[in-house]
Amino acid sequence: MKITVDEDKCCGAGQCALIAPEVFDQRDEDGVVVLLDAAPGEEHHGAVRESAQVCPAAAITVDEDA
Amino acid sequence: MSASPRVVVVGASAAGLATVEALRRKGHAGAVTVVGAEPYGPYDRPPLSKQVLAGAWPPERTRLRTPEVLDGLGAEWVLGDPATALDPLSRTVATASGRAVVGDAVVVATGARPRTLPGQERLKGVHVLRTLDDAAALRADLLDGARSGRGRLVVVGEGVLGAEAAATARGLGLDTTLVGPQRVPMEAQLGPLVGGLLADLHRTEGVRLRLGTAVAGIADSGSGRVRGVLLDTGEELPADTVLVAVGARPETDWLEGSGLEVSDGLVCDAHCRAAEGVYAVGDVARWHHEGLGRSLRLENRTNAVEQAGAVAGAVLGDERPYAPVPYLWTDQFGAKIQIHGLPSASAEAEVVEGAPGDGRFVVRFRRGNRTEGVLGWNMPKQARQWRREVSDAFAPPPPVPGSPVAG
Ligand SMILES: Cc1cc2nc3c(=O)[nH]c(=O)nc-3n(C[C@H](O)[C@H](O)[C@H](O)COP(=O)(O)OP(=O)(O)OC[C@H]3O[C@@H](n4cnc5c(N)ncnc54)[C@H](O)[C@@H]3O)c2cc1C
Ligand code: SF4
Numbered sequence: 001m002k003i004t005v006d007e008d009k010c011c012g013a014g015q016c017a018l019i020a021p022e023v024f025d026q027r028d029e030d031g032v033v034v035l036l037d038a039a040p041g042e043e044h045h046g047a048v049r050e051s052a053q054v055c056p057a058a059a060i061t062v063d064e065d066a
Numbered sequence: 067m068s069a070s071p072r073v074v075v076v077g078a079s080a081a082g083l084a085t086v087e088a089l090r091r092k093g094h095a096g097a098v099t100v101v102g103a104e105p106y107g108p109y110d111r112p113p114l115s116k117q118v119l120a121g122a123w124p125p126e127r128t129r130l131r132t133p134e135v136l137d138g139l140g141a142e143w144v145l146g147d148p149a150t151a152l153d154p155l156s157r158t159v160a161t162a163s164g165r166a167v168v169g170d171a172v173v174v175a176t177g178a179r180p181r182t183l184p185g186q187e188r189l190k191g192v193h194v195l196r197t198l199d200d201a202a203a204l205r206a207d208l209l210d211g212a213r214s215g216r217g218r219l220v221v222v223g224e225g226v227l228g229a230e231a232a233a234t235a236r237g238l239g240l241d242t243t244l245v246g247p248q249r250v251p252m253e254a255q256l257g258p259l260v261g262g263l264l265a266d267l268h269r270t271e272g273v274r275l276r277l278g279t280a281v282a283g284i285a286d287s288g289s290g291r292v293r294g295v296l297l298d299t300g301e302e303l304p305a306d307t308v309l310v311a312v313g314a315r316p317e318t319d320w321l322e323g324s325g326l327e328v329s330d331g332l333v334c335d336a337h338c339r340a341a342e343g344v345y346a347v348g349d350v351a352r353w354h355h356e357g358l359g360r361s362l363r364l365e366n367r368t369n370a371v372e373q374a375g376a377v378a379g380a381v382l383g384d385e386r387p388y389a390p391v392p393y394l395w396t397d398q399f400g401a402k403i404q405i406h407g408l409p410s411a412s413a414e415a416e417v418v419e420g421a422p423g424d425g426r427f428v429v430r431f432r433r434g435n436r437t438e439g440v441l442g443w444n445m446p447k448q449a450r451q452w453r454r455e456v457s458d459a460f461a462p463p464p465p466v467p468g469s470p471v472a473g
Contacts, residue, residue, distance in 0.1 A: 012446040031446025
């Protein structure tokens, strides 16, 4: 699994950091998403998929095959 | 209900899409049909009053999923064909083109439509802002006005949408006036402290505020175009373009005659169920929030998705009540504002981090020792950290031993 985030789209909602705190964080100054781990282990895949679908800005893309 | 119930989702926007995705994520492999009134696939509304109105994004960028991702969901999309009736007993949805779609479960995700002022539909230059088409029409009028020196915009409604659209329009250089009955923008929602700071921000950026005055109507130029906005005081504010942002009404007209209870939204239980096999999600849903002990209807983007998760769960037999901490954000000029919980105008508001003078702070809203909400102003991460206090206030009573844990 490979994750990419579009910082430009991110509205700093922080849903991702609530759901998958090991994979996503937010910048202190403006809340924009920080990708902590672009290729996280199996155990995080469920939470990452959920983050991508829940992200209100559709800023997280998950490539399952990579 | 079978393990793979046939599901019909009515409404192809944020909540409808999220329902389909949540069903698939939870392992549902049965047939899903999505019926949508608009001709477009799911797109995102928050950018309409922000990046799209400002021209920073082309409209296509609001598309929520690529065609490949939509295809991958394996649902049937019936677009441009509004549902006209629902029979809850047979769970049959009738559409304008004459289709009858039957499911084991029907999910109502028809959102809301803007409220309007009497007579506004007949006048050129008067807009609402809900859809991609609305945003395109408003933007075209504003650009046209700015070019031809007819750039006076009056925004009617000082709630979140009105305040935000006024900020965006001002950013485009328009002569912008914000009118409404409250003393400061968003006062009913956020109280005088934050509302006052919003008023300062708008004034500093050059928006004219005509607040504390109700609007009596819209004045006609005589040639079918708007001439101005009439105030309760008898005064007329001249306008070339008017945006009416006076709230939204849940889209339940098509449910008339279904026998389902409608009262400012489709009324549901704690599991977002309106009747056996009928559910509601998103802006249209009024459900019982067990943590608050009362019914609630939310108009925000995060709720559309979170509630979809709960509804998909309920369709598949998960008995957890839906009891979220509401969350809303808005961008106005440079301020990115995030609101967790449900602050109210009369709550005790206190700055608990940062300082308004620095343009970065967190406000906590309390009533007694209960934290109703927190608001971050250019402090999203910190606001999220304060959210914990809010969560306690929204938590449902602990589940009965032996039943699944809420979470
Ligand atoms: C301009 C604007 C800015 C916003 N900004 C923010 C923001 O900054 N933050 C935030 O949290 N929220 C914001 N919101 C609110 C957010 O967009 C909504 O809460 C969200 O779109 C709700 O999703 P929904 O799917 O429930 O309803 P909608 O998005 O309203 O979708 C309902 C869909 O159902 C369709 N429909 C209606 N009737 C029928 C029918 N009879 N048959 C079939 N289909 C039907 C409609 O055409 C529509 O496509 C904003 C909304 C607007 C309009
Ligand atoms: S959920 Fe989406 S919008 Fe929110 S912080 Fe994460 S990436 Fe950004």
